[in-house]
Amino acid sequence: MTTLPALDQAAIQRRTVLVLSLGQVLGGIAFGATVSLGALLAADLSGDDALSGLATASVTLGAALCAIPLARLASRVGRRRALTLGNLFALVGIAVVILAAALRIFPLLLVGILMIGAGNAGNLQSRFAATDLAAPKHRGRDLSVVVWATTIGGVSGPLLLGPGEIVGQAIGMPPQTGSYLFSLVAQTAAFILYLVALRPDPLLTAQRLAKDAAASLAAPLIVLDRPTVARYAIFAIAGSHVVMASVMAMTPIHLSHMAQGMHAGNASAADVSLLVGFTIALHVAGMYGLSPIFGILADRWGRLRVVLLGQGLLAAALAFAIFVNDQPWGVMVALILLGLGWSAATVAGAALLTEASAPELRTRRQGRSDSLMSLSAAAGAVLAGVVLSNFQYAGLGIAASVLVLVIVVLAPLGRTRVSRPTHDRGRLV
Template structure:
């Protein structure tokens, strides 16, 4: 496919974005359930709230460990095979989590969540797959459409918690695991979708086009800008660490507030957590197409900085209004919006700062560092929450926002976006 007409390539790109978007809808269901239930399961099985952050840390650690190998696998075998591998690992991980809850064995729970995280590395790679054949003027838009698609599953997953508990109880599943039934079905459907429909493979097609006349007309110049790429990686990973560390402790913080207010039943806590996380996930993905379009029109760096402004507003809300459920909800919505702006624009900046051959490697490094820094942040967040409270956790996270803003001139070097 080295001499495809431009219109044929655009048709392939439209179909690719559609398939990736559908896969993200399905993958988002598993993501929402893991985020909502992981911390609560970890606290329940370990008997220590300070260890609850290990759930989110395990998800991000799994993604960090598998991101680079998955990117290398994509470079050799294409996006279709790499995304399918991620779905398969997530399916196995969900089964292990349910087993660990039944056995009440905390270490096995972490193993299962790590494997779900390894599968989530594939979900993260989907947004880059949307840019493989994208024209420069639509790169942010196409990437953001795939990111946005996670909204459906990501919002639905947490809202299914009460129903999942009822279904799980009917068939004898352990408490706090019923929603993983929906995750199993969704991950299996995504696996089948990628195997059948993600053809031709977008990354392999882009590699074949490298250096051809049609490539320049459709995909733009193939110029390497390593300084800009390094800043993009830092901005994406730092913004993700801020989001993950605060989000990881929000279910525990809400549980403490519910207990303190005399509303500590499992059903009431899961409902409060589910609604809050659903609003947060809606913030993460709901407006991503807007941020993608703004990144195409305003430039990537401006939208990255817009994300830092919104993250700052979120953290200040958590500091000054974080002892009220409504304040926590507002903070989590803003946290999701700031993350969305920074990661959509940062991912687009990374893609256009790298040659086609360098992209899989740098994208893998970006995803690995993003997940690794979030794992460290989530693991430490439990300790910070215990010692300094929710406001103290937000104050610590604010330091990363300041660093991303201060270093933004490095992202402007030869940036013509």
């Protein structure tokens, strides 16, 4: 058997990270638009603010339903086909959302947003794809670079609300859906990019290299599996995502009410869109903008320490949400810190999950992690709407703080020592 030279593997990894990063830029545009407009469209079509959380619930539920199937598909046929299928789901979902807004059918809107969420499952899988061929000492860095690339698209999406409405009105699109036109173009470009440029497939290449290495050794390569650490990593990722998603999902509604109060109940749609779009853009910048720093810190300080750093940032965000929620700047600071905390926890948590799992279990656990993360966030978003209606924005911050505390208390379960792979004729332990 022949193995790929180290230099060639490094070159393939650099190309893979570049392609995945470009794909995240394009996919982030649709994500940013859906985050900004989903709750507003849901409230408009349903006529009930309490149902606005169903938009975020739908996008996260779509990601949850498709995470495991896409991970299994990737393990069989590679990342490229799984990612292109995710983009296809998102394309169809965008078209359905536009149709639902035109016909003013609330259930159809949720179906479209759910399909966009299915596409987002592919975007989430991209960060794990960056680790398939990564050297262990650079795993956090490579993963975080792909996460960081989402900043460009994720920030652009909310900022395109205004221009999108102008373009949408010019071509006769339904109200509040103009920016989805940009999303449609971006998702199409991402689909073509993955289909054409993600070659050789990183996961299939990694699997081939592992088989070649095992065949060339007198005894099998043993990589210790740490299921307790992996389970904590999955919980920390999911919990941090629930905190972020539940507060973020209700922020557009809170800001809408705030804008009406600032304008004595006469705030225009443009006033609301500007305030919401700018705040969510800052939030998305916090989610992705510093992810390479958190990735480097995870490589140098250790994964668990950066997970706990994320919890500290989330706690600070919730403090602003509880005590300074009556000022636009206070909500903006809360959303920025919320994004930073999410970034630190999920980047380090994903690296911890990858290195705590034996190679043959990684893809399966990665799919389970994404599914649980999205499913729990969907439930959190629905409950967030109820909490907001009954206990206001501060009550939502208090409820989310409980989950942060649980993640910190359970942190000892995530402790692990770095060990080198060993060779033995025994079975994997």
